[in-house]
Amino acid sequence: MKILIAPDSFKESLEALDVCRAIQSGFSQVFPDADYKLLPMADGGEGxxxxxxxxxxxxxxxxxxxxxxxxxxxxxxxxxxxxxxxxxxxxxxxxxxxxxxxxxxxxxxxxxxxxxxxxxxxxxxxxxxxxxxxxxxxxxxxxxxxxxxxxxxxxxxxxxxxxxxxxxxxxxxxxxxxxxxxxxxxxxxxxxxxxxxxxxxxxxxxxxxxxxxxxxxxxxxxxxxxxxxxxxxxxxxxxxxxxxxxxxxxxxxxxxxxxxxxxxxxxxDTVAKVTNLSQHIADADLVITGEGKLDAQSAMGKVAGGISHIAKARLTPVIAICGSVDGLESAQTSQFDIIMPSIQKLESIENIFKNAYHNVEITATNIAAAIKLGQSIK
Structure with missing residues (x-):
């Protein structure tokens, strides 16, 4: 299974490459032999x-x-x-x-x-x-x-x-x-x-x-x-x-x-073109993206929404892992096959930022486990 991991950064907590590594670490606990491609993304701003x-x-x-x-x-x-x-x-x-x-x-x-x-x-x-x-x-x-x-x-x-x-x-x-x-x-x-x-x-x-x-x-x-x-x-x-x-x-x-x-x-679009994102998505069996907060603005043109649009056009399943989800309409959630917030428990914003890597890693492991379970159910 070829898995493309292409998230944006989680602002104030994780750089995009760190998000990639956390997701890979979590998924690898369930699918250690998968072929992982890390492609950190950005929307033209800082990072x-x-x-x-x-x-x-x-x-x-x-x-x-x-x-x-x-x-x-x-x-x-x-x-x-x-x-x-x-x-x-x-x-x-x-x-x-x-x-x-x-x-x-x-x-x-x-x-x-x-x-x-x-x-x-x-x-x-x-x-x-x-x-x-x-x-x-x-x-x-x-x-x-x-x-x-x-x-x-x-x-x-x-x-x-x-x-x-x-x-x-x-x-x-x-x-x-x-x-x-x-x-x-x-x-x-x-x-x-x-x-x-x-x-x-x-x-x-x-x-x-x-x-x-x-x-x-x-x-x-x-x-x-x-x-x-x-x-x-x-x-x-x-x-x-x-x-x-x-x-x-x-x-x-x-x-x-x-x-x-x-x-x-x-x-x-600029970053996607320079990084040859479309071809990477075409080569993948599964795409995992995400950002710190997935909201209506994200779904309409930020990294996660842009990736889901390309993936859906190629009939490639796409999962979004985010810190939190806010105000998404049903039409926007349908852009993704799975949307999973990663915050594990109610705590101060400082601790949420501090524990972001661990939270993303656990969330990735849980998603991978659910996929494996689905594969085994007849």
């Missing part, structure tokens, strides 16, 4: 680089960059053997880099993301995959583009300060020093967010509060983003602000489309 490194190899490059408050830090990205770089924006402008008190999208900058891209271009890459997610910024890529040589000026012809608030003062763009290799490089953006740049569903309104913005700041930032897009359009850049995903990572989706001719794709 995507680690998944692709495990599956495809490559080497890590550590770079000195600036964090959202322009403090020096070290960040890393992945260089794949086919001249592709994989960059997660959270490495340089992630919310996790700031304390709660430091969160302020009015001044937070994506400059470090541009520094990572510039370094990858110096390495001679031909393609850059960028994972959007977990950013602390709302600057529409102002910092990133500045690091790549673009110059932004106010009405007095002074250079703009960093941060989303500064966008309101933009009057003129100067692309004279923009990195020449940008337009010679293919940019693929892995994004699982469909928000436009501005408005009630835009970057500021939906994600601004969790990044530290007050209600007034949300309104100001939204107007600043709209002004930025308007000025960019006046300078000949295509206006992508209504395109799904433009508001991802505080407007980095918009900037990458407008200035780098990037193509925004589903994060899961």
């Amino acid at each position: 995507t680089s680690a998944v692709l490194s495990y599956v495809l190899g490559g080497r890590w490059k550590e770079v000195h960059v600036h964090d959202p408050l322009m403090r020096p830090i070290s960040a890393k990205y992945l260089l794949l053997p086919d001249a592709t770089a994989v960059i997660e924006v959270a490495q340089a402008c992630g919310l996790h880099l700031l304390t709660v008190a430091e969160r302020n999208p009015v001044i937070a900058s994506s400059y470090g993301v541009g520094e990572l891209i510039a370094d990858a271009l110096r390495e001679g890459v031909k393609r850059i995959i960028i994972g959007l997610g977990g950013s602390a910024t709302n600057d529409a890529g102002l910092g990133m583009l500045t690091a790549l040589g673009m110059r932004f000026h106010d009405s007095d012809d002074n250079m703009l300060a960093q941060g989303g608030g500064a966008l309101a003062n933009l009057q003129r763009l100067d692309a004279t020093s923009f990195h020449t290799s940008v337009l010679e490089t293919m940019f693929e953006v892995a994004c699982d967010v469909t928000n436009p740049l501005c408005g009630e569903l835009g970057a500021s309104a939906i994600f601004g509060p969790q990044k530290g913005a007050s209600l007034q700041q949300v309104n100001d930032l939204d107007q600043a983003l709209n002004h930025f897009a308007s000025i960019c359009e006046q300078h000949g850049y295509q206006n992508y602000q209504e395109i799904a995903g433009a508001g991802a990572a505080g407007g980095l989706g918009y900037a990458l489309m407008s200035f780098c001719q990037a193509e925004l794709k589903s994060g899961f």
